[in-house]
Each structure stands twice: as structure tokens, then as C-alpha cells.
Amino acid sequence: MIRIDYLNHASVLIEIENIKLLTDPWYFGTCFQNGWGLRYDNNKAIEIASNATHLWISHFHSDHFHILTLKKILEINPDIVVIGNYSYNFQLNNVMESLGFKKIIPFAERKEYYLNKNIKIIRYPTTGIDNMLLIQSVYGNILNYNDCNLPSLSRKLLSKRIKSVDIILTNFNHAGKLLVYPKKDDAEIKTKLKKNFKNNFLFFDVKYIFPFASYHYYKAPESFDQNSSMLRSDELLDLDTRILDVKIGDSLVYSKKDDLIAINKAEILENELKVLFRETKYQYEDIEEASKAYCKTLRSNYWIFTKLLPNFYIEIVDLKVIVNLDAQRGILQTDKKHNIVPHIKVQSESIYHWFSTAYGTDNFIVGAHFEIANKNKIPLKWQIIFGILIDNKLSVKSIFKMLFSYKGIQFLINRREEIIGIILERKVNADYHD
Missing domain, CATH: 3.30.1050 (Nonspecific Lipid-transfer Protein; Chain A)
Structure with missing residues (x-):
């Protein structure tokens, strides 16, 4: 059996056998220089996270690597084992050590690591900092595919390597400034978001789709109006029968043997959306x-x-x-x-x-x-x-250095599907941003 507790935004607790893997905890406060807030507060998130055996952070963005939440996790769960991404350009394991975490395992790109004899994980990097995580076990395979913005050819190539997935977790909302002028109609933006969401899992052999990592809102006054163009998860359900009706606070149990999935619903009210007020004026x-x-x-x-x-x-x-x-x-x-x-x-x-x-x-x-x-x-x-x-x-300087380093060359090789897709499709950003 697999159990997944949806704690908030991009944070889930995945329980398989004696392993309880926590991802990307952001449970309170703001991020991106106070530009984002949480749509929902889950008061049970910290309590549930205190039971985690392992912690994995997908990347350095502060809605995933949220220092205040991480310090709280460390306070209540000091023995948690950190699976720290180790890459040529960023070493999360070193940063987690500086925060005070004691049990840290460096996690290389595209290398298998066994959490126990029946559960293994592998990390597929994308762009400079993003990563997808594949969890494989006899109880089913889970793909954490959040913030991985890849050309369609790249996704197609990776899907052949990853093969079958029981549950894919993927984001569905815009995450940053929409580069449009004048502002587009909300319905038009939502249509593009739905298309992008479907593209995330289009080529993967997947049984169930878990929408997540999209429960932020924009606080910056210059972009507060973008909030009206953000999707609710229930607006996705008509796109595909495999999409799960799951929200923050819910938990699900999946039995691969019986091919059954059950969702336990929670009732969490949406926060009031508050505009950021900037008090400091710089000379x-x-x-x-x-x-x-x-x-x-x-x-x-x-x-x-x-x-x-x-x-x-x-x-x-x-x-x-x-x-x-x-x-x-x-x-x-x-x-x-x-x-x-x-x-x-x-x-x-x-x-x-x-x-x-x-x-x-x-x-x-x-x-x-x-x-x-x-x-x-x-x-x-x-x-x-x-x-x-x-x-x-x-940057040009960084890439130049990579080309004269074994580890730098390996960094590029590990992103080979993405590089091929970018070159052949000439596409580097999601459609909804323009």
C-alpha cells in the first residue's frame, strides 16, 4: 500500500512500508521577497511532517526550499534523514548541513538510491535547478514532476526511460510574472494553463494524476491581478478521467494489487489574499x-x-x-x-x-x-x-568552465533529453508566460 498526505503547495508525505518521505515543506510565511503567499493554511502539516523519516527538496526556489519551515522541521524532527541533491552547480546537501541537519545523504543525478531493500529513488534533473523524482517499489511507482518545464520531445524521450508510473504529481498554475501586455483575458490564460497541465503527463504511461504545487498567490501589488487567472484543482477534472480530486489536507491510499485508490477528504478554508505593502523607500x-x-x-x-x-x-x-x-x-x-x-x-x-x-x-x-x-x-x-x-x-562563463571539466560535461549529459528538445523545438519556457 502507498499513502500520500497532501500537506501544502508542493509538500507531500509519501508512506511506503517503514519509509515516510517528506517533500518541499512550505507551511507558513511568504517567499520570493514576500511576493508569494499560501492560498491555504494546513494546521496539521507540521504534526504530520514530524513523523517523516526522510526529507527531499526538489530545488532551491523558496516555495520548495523554505528556510523558516525547514528550521521548524529540524526542531520537531531532528533525526530526519535528508536526501540532499548533489549537482555540479548546486549542492543542497551542503546547505542543509549549514542549517543544522545532521543526517544527510548526497543524492547524485540519475543515480539509484535505495531507501530500503524494496524502495529506490532516482532523480532526473531539468534546467539548472529543477528535478523530478521517481520512486519505485513493488507497491507502485510515483513520479514527482513539479516545476519541470520541458519541451515535448524531451518529455517523450524521458517517458521511455521512466516507463510506467502509477501516480504522477504535477503542477497546474502559472508561477511567476506573466509576460503579457496588455493583460490577457483570464479565460484565455486558464485555457493555456490547462493545455500545459495536460502536456506535463501526455507522454507518460500513468494511471493517476495528482495535481499539486500550485496553491500560492501573488502578493506583489504589480501582479495581484494575476490571481484571478489561476486555476482551481476542480477545474482540471474534466480534462482526463485519471485526474484525482485531491486538495490540501487530503490523504489518499493506493493499492496496486487491487488497483484501488481511496481519498480521505479534509475541509480547509482558503486564506484571505493580502496585498504586499512595501514600507521601505530606497534612495x-x-x-x-x-x-x-x-x-x-x-x-x-x-x-x-x-x-x-x-x-x-x-x-x-x-x-x-x-x-x-x-x-x-x-x-x-x-x-x-x-x-x-x-x-x-x-x-x-x-x-x-x-x-x-x-x-x-x-x-x-x-x-x-x-x-x-x-x-x-x-x-x-x-x-x-x-x-x-x-x-x-x-551563464556563458559557467558553461565555458563546464566544457573543460569532467563533472561539467556530466552535468550536460545528464540533461541530454532536455538539450535535444530545446535545440530541435527551440522552446525554453511554458506557453502561458507569453
């Missing part, structure tokens, strides 16, 4: 200095290629200025008489955090801390690409 000089340091990082990672970046105009609303982000010199104020239309609008606090904090671009984009103000999104997209590749340690 222009502080942002200017932070931008120079950020642009220095850009140049060190992309060398001469930074000269190819187009003009990118940003209106800092609370400072009442429009600046151009110049990769050679940082932000430069524009002359008001030129009547320049900015590409995005931001608050001083948001742009300062973008330039000055670790993984700043990732937090800025996924946290959706800006408003799109121009139909021309090309300059914005180039800034996103350059910045996120640095955050994921996949």
Missing part, C-alpha cells in the same frame, strides 16, 4: 551603486556579449524617475523631455533587491515584483535570460 544613489555591482556581475559572466543587450527602460515609480539599465555603467537617468515609455515599472525597494541580493533576478521575476508597461518585451526578456542564467549558474 536613488543606493540603487545606482547596487546596479553597478549587478552590471559588473553581468559583464564577468557574459563578457563582450553584454554589449548586445538592448536599451532597457525602467520607471522607478516612488522616485519618479525613468532609468536605462546599461550593462557597462549601471542605471542612467533619462531626460524627461524625451518622453520615453518604460518597459517596466517598479518600486525602489523591488529594484534594489533585484540588484543587490543573491538570486535577485529569480526572486524579482518569479515574485512578480514589477508591472509591464510596454508592448516591446524583448529588452525585458533578454534581461531575464541573462540574470536567471547567472542565478542558475548557466
Whole structure:
């Protein structure tokens, strides 16, 4: 028998025999620089998580790697065994040790690891930081496929390797700023989300589909209106008879032998959605200095290629200025008489955090801390690409180093299906983001 308790967002407790594997705990607070909140509070999540024997974090995004929740888990369950992803660009096992976890097992890419004699796991990496987890046992196979944005050819190739799956867990909502201007109709966005959700499991030989990892909401005032275009899980049920009607707080029991699945329902009320109020106003000089340091990082990672970046105009609303982000010199104020239309609008606090904090671009984009103000999104997209590749340690400089390292070459080989799909389909992002 397999039991799955749905604790919150991307966090489940999977129980098989004497193994209780906890994933991606985020049970309270916010993430992405306060850009996201939880749609639901499950008061039983911490109590259930206290019984976990093992913990696996899929990737470093703060809705999965939520430090405050992890510290609480450590407090109530100090003997939990961490299955720490070990990759060329990120070593989660080292970070978990720094948080105070004592029992840590490095978990390499595409290598089998036995939790006991009857249960094994294998991790398939995607992009720079995301991962899917395959759990195999005589009781059934489970594929945790959250935030894995892959071209269709890549999914097809991986499905042949993974073969049959009893239960696939996969996300169904947008997770970051929608790069659209003007705003699209909610119904149109939801239609794209449904298509993307179906594509997640299209090529896999799967019995049941478990929708999850999509119960956040946007707090940033610039993107609060995106909440109305997010799907509820019950809006998915008509897409495929294999989709389970499961929500946060529910638990299910699956018997492969009898091919039976039972869901125990819980009643959890939705939280009030609250807009983020930013209290701090940064001075222009502080942002200017932070931008120079950020642009220095850009140049060190992309060398001469930074000269190819187009003009990118940003209106800092609370400072009442429009600046151009110049990769050679940082932000430069524009002359008001030129009547320049900015590409995005931001608050001083948001742009300062973008330039000055670790993984700043990732937090800025996924946290959706800006408003799109121009139909021309090309300059914005180039800034996103350059910045996120640095955050994921996949910049030109990083790739160049990989090519002269055995571990770096192995990193690329381990993503071979994804690389083939990107090259042949020329597709790197989900359809719903544009």
C-alpha cells in the first residue's frame, strides 16, 4: 500500500512500508521577497511532517526550499534523514548541513538510491535547478514532476526511460510574472494553463494524476491581478478521467494489487489574499551603486556579449524617475523631455533587491515584483535570460568552465533529453508566460 498526505503547495508525505518521505515543506510565511503567499493554511502539516523519516527538496526556489519551515522541521524532527541533491552547480546537501541537519545523504543525478531493500529513488534533473523524482517499489511507482518545464520531445524521450508510473504529481498554475501586455483575458490564460497541465503527463504511461504545487498567490501589488487567472484543482477534472480530486489536507491510499485508490477528504478554508505593502523607500544613489555591482556581475559572466543587450527602460515609480539599465555603467537617468515609455515599472525597494541580493533576478521575476508597461518585451526578456542564467549558474562563463571539466560535461549529459528538445523545438519556457 502507498499513502500520500497532501500537506501544502508542493509538500507531500509519501508512506511506503517503514519509509515516510517528506517533500518541499512550505507551511507558513511568504517567499520570493514576500511576493508569494499560501492560498491555504494546513494546521496539521507540521504534526504530520514530524513523523517523516526522510526529507527531499526538489530545488532551491523558496516555495520548495523554505528556510523558516525547514528550521521548524529540524526542531520537531531532528533525526530526519535528508536526501540532499548533489549537482555540479548546486549542492543542497551542503546547505542543509549549514542549517543544522545532521543526517544527510548526497543524492547524485540519475543515480539509484535505495531507501530500503524494496524502495529506490532516482532523480532526473531539468534546467539548472529543477528535478523530478521517481520512486519505485513493488507497491507502485510515483513520479514527482513539479516545476519541470520541458519541451515535448524531451518529455517523450524521458517517458521511455521512466516507463510506467502509477501516480504522477504535477503542477497546474502559472508561477511567476506573466509576460503579457496588455493583460490577457483570464479565460484565455486558464485555457493555456490547462493545455500545459495536460502536456506535463501526455507522454507518460500513468494511471493517476495528482495535481499539486500550485496553491500560492501573488502578493506583489504589480501582479495581484494575476490571481484571478489561476486555476482551481476542480477545474482540471474534466480534462482526463485519471485526474484525482485531491486538495490540501487530503490523504489518499493506493493499492496496486487491487488497483484501488481511496481519498480521505479534509475541509480547509482558503486564506484571505493580502496585498504586499512595501514600507521601505530606497534612495536613488543606493540603487545606482547596487546596479553597478549587478552590471559588473553581468559583464564577468557574459563578457563582450553584454554589449548586445538592448536599451532597457525602467520607471522607478516612488522616485519618479525613468532609468536605462546599461550593462557597462549601471542605471542612467533619462531626460524627461524625451518622453520615453518604460518597459517596466517598479518600486525602489523591488529594484534594489533585484540588484543587490543573491538570486535577485529569480526572486524579482518569479515574485512578480514589477508591472509591464510596454508592448516591446524583448529588452525585458533578454534581461531575464541573462540574470536567471547567472542565478542558475548557466551563464556563458559557467558553461565555458563546464566544457573543460569532467563533472561539467556530466552535468550536460545528464540533461541530454532536455538539450535535444530545446535545440530541435527551440522552446525554453511554458506557453502561458507569453
